[in-house]
Amino acid sequence: xxxxxxxxHIMLFFLGLIIFSACNKDDYYEDGGLAQAKYxxxxxxYLETNPVMFDSVVQVIKLAGLEETxxxxxxxxxxxxxxxxxxxxxxxxNPTLFADGLDTIKTLDEIEPSIWRKHLLxxxxxxxxxxxxxxxxxFNLKGTYPGQNYISYSGYVSNIGVVFNDVIQTDDAxxxxxxxxxxxxxxxxxxxxxDYTEPDVYISCPISTSDIxxxxxxxxxxxxxxxxxxxxxxxxxxxxxxKQSQR
Numbered sequence: 001x002x003x004x005x006x007x008x009h010i011m012l013f014f015l016g017l018i019i020f021s022a023c024n025k026d027d028y029y030e031d032g033g034l035a036q037a038k039y040x041x042x043x044x045x046y047l048e049t050n051p052v053m054f055d056s057v058v059q060v061i062k063l064a065g066l067e068e069t070x071x072x073x074x075x076x077x078x079x080x081x082x083x084x085x086x087x088x089x090x091x092x093x094n095p096t097l098f099a100d101g102l103d104t105i106k107t108l109d110e111i112e113p114s115i116w117r118k119h120l121l122x123x124x125x126x127x128x129x130x131x132x133x134x135x136x137x138x139f140n141l142k143g144t145y146p147g148q149n150y151i152s153y154s155g156y157v158s159n160i161g162v163v164f165n166d167v168i169q170t171d172d173a174x175x176x177x178x179x180x181x182x183x184x185x186x187x188x189x190x191x192x193x194x195d196y197t198e199p200d201v202y203i204s205c206p207i208s209t210s211d212i213x214x215x216x217x218x219x220x221x222x223x224x225x226x227x228x229x230x231x232x233x234x235x236x237x238x239x240x241x242x243k244q245s246q247r
Contacts, residue, residue, distance in 0.1 A: 139204075163187050
């Protein structure tokens with residue numbers, strides 16, 4: 001009798017876990033990250049505790065003279081990753097410098113601090129803004145859902161908005177059966193306006209993880225596979241700045 005009683009309690013325990021897990025699915029967004037990720041420390045400290053993703057980013061912050069800002073000031077940071085920086089230097093910057101007969105870059109401190117600062121400031125925005133604080137954007141219906149323009153610390157303008165994805169049901173062959181408009185997962189997009197004469201032409205990149213909340217701000221991590229450091233195609237502005245510094 002006691003054994004049956006114990007088995008029943010074990011079954012109830014696992015049933016409770018299943019129900020608890022189901023109830024918490026809404027706390028997550030596919031590709032949008034964990035919705036309420038609190039961190040007891042500064043933005044800089046959070047980045048330092050994740051060296052696989054942000055070791056080079058932390059070095060750039062310190063080279064740019066922004067360590068105190070990341071430690072104390074309140075702002076929202078759209079964080080590039082180390083992969084963005086490595087790809088920039090290896091695949092874009094050094095081949096261009098070599099082709100032009102200029103010195104290639106072996107360490108991050110070989111690039112002038114003012115250049116790192118200029119381009120890092122594009123990712124920083126005053127105040128704390130979570131996913132829920134940004135308006136909806138639909139890149140196919142920007143007249144109706146335009147997102148909103150924000151001025152970064154650099155003085156450059158970016159459009160930031162949340163894409164409300166559709167829920168699509170398909171059959172076994174992959175054919176669409178039904179679609180629920182704007183009822184799917186939500187994802188922030190950062191769109192850098194490179195040319196003010198064409199404000200509707202964006203350099204857009206999606207956010208892979210959103211709403212990380214250190215004590216002094218918010219971090220949204222950019223999808224490194226779909227962005228360039230510096231937020232221009234092939235990091236053209238960054239590459240040109242480095243070239244000019246060597247001439």
